[in-house]
Amino acid sequence: MNSLDNIIKYIHGSNDFVVTSHVNPDGDNIGSTLSIYYFLKKINKNVYYVMNDDMPLNMQFLIEDVNIINSSEFKELKIENYTLITLDCGDKNRICVDDDIKGNCIKLINIDHHASNDFYGDLNYVVAEASSTSELVYNLLIRNEEINNYKSIDENIATALYTGLMTDTGKLTYSNTHASSFDMAKQLLINGAQTQKVVQNVFGSNPFNFYKLLGESLNTLEIINEKVAIMMVTLDMLKRYNVDFKDIDGIVPYARDIENVEIGILLKEKSDNEIKVSLRSKSYANVSRLAKIFGGGGHIRAAGCTVNDSMENAKIKILEEALKEI
Structure with a gap:
């Protein structure tokens, strides 16, 4: 109670x-x-x-x-x-x-x-x-x-x-x-x-290297079926720009906030075969339900999960389920 x-x-x-x-x-x-x-x-x-x-x-x-x-x-x-x-x-x-x-x-x-x-x-x-x-x-x-x-x-x-x-x-x-x-x-x-x-x-206090990493991450951005945008941050990126894993969650809205996109996805490589996934939706998709498929959770408009696989395989798996959600 x-x-x-x-x-x-x-x-x-x-x-x-x-x-x-x-x-x-x-x-x-x-x-x-x-x-x-x-x-x-x-x-x-x-x-x-x-x-x-x-x-x-x-x-x-x-x-x-x-x-x-x-x-x-x-x-x-x-x-x-x-x-x-x-x-x-x-x-x-x-x-x-x-x-x-x-x-x-x-x-x-x-x-x-x-x-x-x-x-x-x-x-x-x-x-x-x-x-x-x-x-x-x-x-x-x-x-x-x-x-x-x-x-x-x-x-x-x-x-x-x-x-x-x-x-x-x-x-x-x-x-x-x-x-x-x-x-x-x-x-x-x-x-x-x-x-x-x-x-x-x-x-208003992100370090300069955060924006350099953001730029490289944005270069990975893809839009699928006009409704799902996905981007990634790899371990190599984090090491190259000396940005800590815990300081990159602010990147995911860049995927969601694109015209006509409903679900924004950020794949974050924490270690080999450990991909953290941040999920955001704009108006109707339930990303909490999407996260639960992979053992995660959260809110209807903001959720997360972990996929224990390679970055490429995690991307395939997440996109398959995200497209069902829209």
């Missing part, structure tokens, strides 16, 4: 927390997780931000003063009776901590907006229609203010939530943007969100 009140009551009655998100973190993962982290600190809880992945380069500004540790470092602390809070993770298997950290928590709180989420937590706040998990955290903090009669959102929390909202809604342009999203953005501004800092760092 979704229950904000039960989650809020539980948080206030407990002491030790681990917060984390899914593997390959993005803006909404980081914004929602960081805002819960700051909130728990604010109410004098012991909280550990644990994540086994590195942060994308354009999100580093958010975590300058935050101690993020990996699973091994957390286990060395020998913390017992902790509650695990997962943010923006639709699949328990994709939580970005070691399995024994998941298994040894006394309670798991699951806050998420993926339609594929199966309510794997002991306490769940899952709303598939929400624009972002950051919007769900915002709802939780506003409800906490109503129940406990004190201000929950400060400048740091507002900036983190604004980052999550802007990245998951494409700066309030995607179809998952609702009236509530604009209301949230307004209130975050009132509460001190550093909007220009978010815009400059998240959307």
Whole structure:
């Protein structure tokens, strides 16, 4: 059952927390997780931000003063009776901590907006229609203010939530943007969100080599049946331009945003025979359904999966299914 009140009551009655998100973190993962982290600190809880992945380069500004540790470092602390809070993770298997950290928590709180989420937590706040998990955290903090009669959102929390909202809604342009999203953005501004800092760092600070890689990736672009556009980034490209794998998700909209194209696909070679696939759709195709065919998931308009095969074979397989979807 979704229950904000039960989650809020539980948080206030407990002491030790681990917060984390899914593997390959993005803006909404980081914004929602960081805002819960700051909130728990604010109410004098012991909280550990644990994540086994590195942060994308354009999100580093958010975590300058935050101690993020990996699973091994957390286990060395020998913390017992902790509650695990997962943010923006639709699949328990994709939580970005070691399995024994998941298994040894006394309670798991699951806050998420993926339609594929199966309510794997002991306490769940899952709303598939929400624009972002950051919007769900915002709802939780506003409800906490109503129940406990004190201000929950400060400048740091507002900036983190604004980052999550802007990245998951494409700066309030995607179809998952609702009236509530604009209301949230307004209130975050009132509460001190550093909007220009978010815009400059998240959307306006790509390194020069990113654009050189983008240019080469665009040269691989193909349009199939006028409705599907596909492009790729190889390991050789990443090495040639010294760009990290985690910093290339911003390329996929270039495939989707072509006139008449409905599905945009980016194939990303992470290692030999490991191809990560980013999927975006424009108006009607369900790329979450497409991703599930290959064991992935996500949202109707944005999803991803992994194909364990060569780049060329992955391309053939993905295109075959994408053409069925349109």
